[in-house]
Amino acid sequence: MTGATLLRPDDDPTRRTEKLRRIAEALIRRAEGGGAAAEGTASDALSGPGLFLMAAAKEAAAGPPGRPASRRAEAAPGDAASETQAVLDALPLGVCVFDGARRLSAWNRRAEDAVAGAGVRLTRGTTLGALAGDLARRRWQDREAPRRLAAWAAAGEAPQGPLTVELRDVRGGSHDVRLEAMPEGGALLTFEDVGAEREALRRLHEVNETLEARVLERTEALIAARDAAETANREKTRFLAAAGHDLLQPLNAARLFLAALRETGLDPGQARIAERLGGAFGSVDALLGALLDISRLEAGEARPEVRTFPLSRLFDPLRDEFGALAGQKGLRFRVAPSAVEVRSDPGLLRRALQNLAANAVRYTRTGTVLIGARRRGPDVAIEIRDTGPGIPRELQRAVFEAFRRLHPEDPEPQTGPGGDVPGMGLGLAIVERACGLLEHRLEVESAPGRGSCFRVLVPRATPGRAGEIGAAPAIDFDLGGMIVLLAMPDGETRAALLRGLEGRGVCPVAVADLAGAVEAVADLGAAPEMILAAPELEDASGLETIRTLRAYFGRSAAALLTSDPSSEPALGREAEAEDVELLPLGDDGGRLRAALAVARGV
Amino acid sequence: MSFDVESRGEGFGLGRAAAGVRRAVSGAPGARALEALRAGLGDGPFALVMLFVSPDRDREALAAALPGAFGDAVVIGCTTAGEIGPEGYAGGGIAAVGLPRGDFAATTRTIDAAGGVRLSDAAALAREMQGELERRLAETARPLGRRFGLMLSDGAAAGEDALAFAFGEALGPAPFLGGSAGDADGIGPGFVLSGGRFASGGATLALVETRCRPAPLRLDRMRAGEPRMVVTGADASGRRVTELNGEPAAEEYARLAGLSVNALDAAALAAHPLAAAAGGRLHPRALRGADPDGALRFAAAVEEGMVLRLAEPPDVAAELEDALGDLSRGGAPEATLVFESVLRRREAEASQAAARVSAAFAAANAVGFTSWGEQAARLHGSGTLSALALYPPEGGSPSTPGGAP
Numbered sequence A: 001m002t003g004a005t006l007l008r009p010d011d012d013p014t015r016r017t018e019k020l021r022r023i024a025e026a027l028i029r030r031a032e033g034g035g036a037a038a039e040g041t042a043s044d045a046l047s048g049p050g051l052f053l054m055a056a057a058k059e060a061a062a063g064p065p066g067r068p069a070s071r072r073a074e075a076a077p078g079d080a081a082s083e084t085q086a087v088l089d090a091l092p093l094g095v096c097v098f099d100g101a102r103r104l105s106a107w108n109r110r111a112e113d114a115v116a117g118a119g120v121r122l123t124r125g126t127t128l129g130a131l132a133g134d135l136a137r138r139r140w141q142d143r144e145a146p147r148r149l150a151a152w153a154a155a156g157e158a159p160q161g162p163l164t165v166e167l168r169d170v171r172g173g174s175h176d177v178r179l180e181a182m183p184e185g186g187a188l189l190t191f192e193d194v195g196a197e198r199e200a201l202r203r204l205h206e207v208n209e210t211l212e213a214r215v216l217e218r219t220e221a222l223i224a225a226r227d228a229a230e231t232a233n234r235e236k237t238r239f240l241a242a243a244g245h246d247l248l249q250p251l252n253a254a255r256l257f258l259a260a261l262r263e264t265g266l267d268p269g270q271a272r273i274a275e276r277l278g279g280a281f282g283s284v285d286a287l288l289g290a291l292l293d294i295s296r297l298e299a300g301e302a303r304p305e306v307r308t309f310p311l312s313r314l315f316d317p318l319r320d321e322f323g324a325l326a327g328q329k330g331l332r333f334r335v336a337p338s339a340v341e342v343r344s345d346p347g348l349l350r351r352a353l354q355n356l357a358a359n360a361v362r363y364t365r366t367g368t369v370l371i372g373a374r375r376r377g378p379d380v381a382i383e384i385r386d387t388g389p390g391i392p393r394e395l396q397r398a399v400f401e402a403f404r405r406l407h408p409e410d411p412e413p414q415t416g417p418g419g420d421v422p423g424m425g426l427g428l429a430i431v432e433r434a435c436g437l438l439e440h441r442l443e444v445e446s447a448p449g450r451g452s453c454f455r456v457l458v459p460r461a462t463p464g465r466a467g468e469i470g471a472a473p474a475i476d477f478d479l480g481g482m483i484v485l486l487a488m489p490d491g492e493t494r495a496a497l498l499r500g501l502e503g504r505g506v507c508p509v510a511v512a513d514l515a516g517a518v519e520a521v522a523d524l525g526a527a528p529e530m531i532l533a534a535p536e537l538e539d540a541s542g543l544e545t546i547r548t549l550r551a552y553f554g555r556s557a558a559a560l561l562t563s564d565p566s567s568e569p570a571l572g573r574e575a576e577a578e579d580v581e582l583l584p585l586g587d588d589g590g591r592l593r594a595a596l597a598v599a600r601g602v
Numbered sequence B: 001m002s003f004d005v006e007s008r009g010e011g012f013g014l015g016r017a018a019a020g021v022r023r024a025v026s027g028a029p030g031a032r033a034l035e036a037l038r039a040g041l042g043d044g045p046f047a048l049v050m051l052f053v054s055p056d057r058d059r060e061a062l063a064a065a066l067p068g069a070f071g072d073a074v075v076i077g078c079t080t081a082g083e084i085g086p087e088g089y090a091g092g093g094i095a096a097v098g099l100p101r102g103d104f105a106a107t108t109r110t111i112d113a114a115g116g117v118r119l120s121d122a123a124a125l126a127r128e129m130q131g132e133l134e135r136r137l138a139e140t141a142r143p144l145g146r147r148f149g150l151m152l153s154d155g156a157a158a159g160e161d162a163l164a165f166a167f168g169e170a171l172g173p174a175p176f177l178g179g180s181a182g183d184a185d186g187i188g189p190g191f192v193l194s195g196g197r198f199a200s201g202g203a204t205l206a207l208v209e210t211r212c213r214p215a216p217l218r219l220d221r222m223r224a225g226e227p228r229m230v231v232t233g234a235d236a237s238g239r240r241v242t243e244l245n246g247e248p249a250a251e252e253y254a255r256l257a258g259l260s261v262n263a264l265d266a267a268a269l270a271a272h273p274l275a276a277a278a279g280g281r282l283h284p285r286a287l288r289g290a291d292p293d294g295a296l297r298f299a300a301a302v303e304e305g306m307v308l309r310l311a312e313p314p315d316v317a318a319e320l321e322d323a324l325g326d327l328s329r330g331g332a333p334e335a336t337l338v339f340e341s342v343l344r345r346r347e348a349e350a351s352q353a354a355a356r357v358s359a360a361f362a363a364a365n366a367v368g369f370t371s372w373g374e375q376a377a378r379l380h381g382s383g384t385l386s387a388l389a390l391y392p393p394e395g396g397s398p399s400t401p402g403g404a405p
Helices: A013-039 A048-062 A080-090 A109-116 A128-137 A144-154 A195-262 A268-299 A312-329 A346-363 A427-438 A492-503 A514-524 A542-553 A569-577 A590-600 B003-012 B031-041 B059-065 B119-140 B160-171 B249-257 B266-271 B316-327 B342-350 B354-363
Strands: A094-098 A104-107 A163-168 A174-181 A187-193 A307-310 A332-335 A341-344 A368-376 A379-386 A441-446 A452-459 A483-487 A507-511 A530-533 A557-562 A581-584 B022-026 B046-053 B074-079 B083-085 B088-090 B094-100 B104-112 B146-154 B176-181 B191-194 B197-200 B202-210 B213-219 B223-235 B240-244 B274-278 B281-285 B287-290 B296-298 B307-312 B335-341 B366-371 B374-376 B379-381 B385-391
Touching (some): A013 A094, A128 A187, A268 A427, A312 A332, A312 A368, A341 A346, A346 A368, A514 A542, A530 A542, A569 A581, A581 A590, B059 B197, B146 B191, B160 B176, B160 B379, B176 B366, B240 B249, B266 B287, B316 B354
Parallel strands (some): A483 A530, B146 B176
Antiparallel strands (some): A094 A187, B046 B094, B083 B088, B083 B366, B176 B374, B213 B385, B335 B385
């Protein structure tokens, strides 16, 4: 028999322990009463069950009545006491029962095992106090637990609640031990083996750890895969850019030849064909230009140069460029004058606005195209409104995808002013990438038949900052998490720099030489946001180091740190030629901070 | 129905036919049943007549018709969960046995056991009855030689443990046996007939001296399985177990027996009997049923800490054929008084063995009833069979069978 049949498979540990305790108590109570019934004399004190036990014992002693038992039936051995012992031994917990005089009257094998770890043996008649005292004198991993048992036992029959302690023996066994008073003045001592439980917990912990390691491993693999994908994407973009350039050259040559051809006195039919040929070449030219724009934007080569400038610098040319075209189509085209100053890259923002304006003019048949700016919180919302066909809500995301046109049959392919894209659907793709690069929010509000409003949110320049184009930021910017490679021989200067950088929330990676730098950046899996290098490293110069890292990992902002930049004009020129700043060491760090902020793009 | 008795009595007796133990069973309706039984038992005179009455019968009418029906014989009896007559299992009728005055002398007492019976009271009753029987035999100067004790009790009243123990002790080597009355469902109380009326909550005892050689038989061996249940909650006086293994009793029993707790009917209980260890072996513990509160009602003593084991149902027919065959080896007993547990009868019926059991009973000249508790020597058990074979006296009947006390 296994103890499991006494319990239900779905019992939770608390319920299990409670049931085992009830079972043990019931067994013990009967073992004590039953012993009296089997050995004592019959009296009125004996209940029916007691009489049954006594009668059975007497009948067994008298032998079977009349005749032996039928040969077909089989007697199962066992009297009440041995049956009780069988159940006790099968209990999945150790049990020691102390009678009314607190003497050990019954126990099971598991109880023996539980105390054997400390070298204690169980003997009938031992008092609870003696046993607990004996346990307290033995070696345990934690001496406090057995002492508390002994204290409980020493309190005698004074009413006290149950006591639960964990006994950990020196052999590694572990038991939850519970000591409690029984109704008749006795006591029940139970041992629950929790060694396996602790072991299971330990294993679980181990599994967790290996799980973490596996997750880490997997994450690294994913990062590698991501890096590979990014590399592939960069390759593709570079290829596109190169191919674009190579295509543009023969195209330009073709246009030149075509222009020359037109000068040769063509008849009207030939002239018409040459005209159309010129138009077609123009379209190809614009298309290739757009493709190159997109590839540059995606490659991240078009690094935004954020500065403060008045919006009118963009609005005025837009009015000139598109006013005439809109007038040709019979549209009203208005650009609301604006005196506001914004912080953005004027070139990229202009590209975005041009494409939005071109789109608006192209797709609007009648009515008005309106460009204006209004304040919205810390930003300026630049709006391009039209009375065109509008965009259904479900397509408002899709229009930003490259080569997507909403009304392909609608406009004639034509080259617009400002190099905007003929109807290949590249215009909005360029807008989206430019705004993404500038971190300008791009919104669209439109409904079919009600026109569209594209909106670009550009940070408004703080008053008083106007004209500070390119000036170093005067306040501390958030550099949190910025990854900076510090290539510098180990020493106090480097340590001080590291402390300073860490103090600003930067995550600096310090290396001593070019080899270390390459290794570190390869580990990072991405180009650092900025490279700070000493002019001379052990295995290369600072500039060589920067050049190498840029060549392998992409274009990071970079600076050479030297104690006195003004004393090294040659190095300064060389650095400037490679877009590397020369920064002074040892000042209050203001220029370094400014350079980091600019690199971060804040 | 009485043909068997008459043919034996008149046709094959060796001069003591009229004095032999007489048995009869009748399923006749109403008052005609009593007529048939009187005809079947013959004129007697009888020292003691026992009637085992189906709970379907009108007890009031029967009691009213009893005075003088069997002469001046003392009549005791009880209700049944089925009768055992000359042809074996019967039901819905009345089985009767008459102990003729020539070979038997009896003294009877009735005790109210509704609130339980104290052992000292039971022992005092045994001593009193022994004294009275001895006085009467001394008056007639006619010692008969052998003694046995009989008890018929209400199985729902729970006094059997003390009574069996006291009488078993008092009788020493002389057999003591009895059966506890209850209806077939095990729900209602049993009614005991004595002093001309039926009553529940009590027991009637008979102390018998006879010239016949009595041989007791007890069938109570169990082959127990491994699943054990520890009684963790019990109402001992009501023989109710509220909790097994710390769970509601009926639920836990059903779980271990592989039954649905809603399907604990008579057949299921018989197919999954329980046993408890005592005196070095297992004793059957018959379940009467499950109460609506989830407790289990037993037909014998239970208490907290008792270990119950699921047991295999006995092979009732084979066991009986063996045992009764052994009893008849030197010639069939003149009669065999049988108190057999309703669980055994249900198992026999469920295993298509009822006809074999009936045949074995008939061959052993059995008479008795299907019971909710059986007493044998000092033990009150349940789920067992307790019987007493009565062999013809050596040297035949006395010449004056009708000798008045």
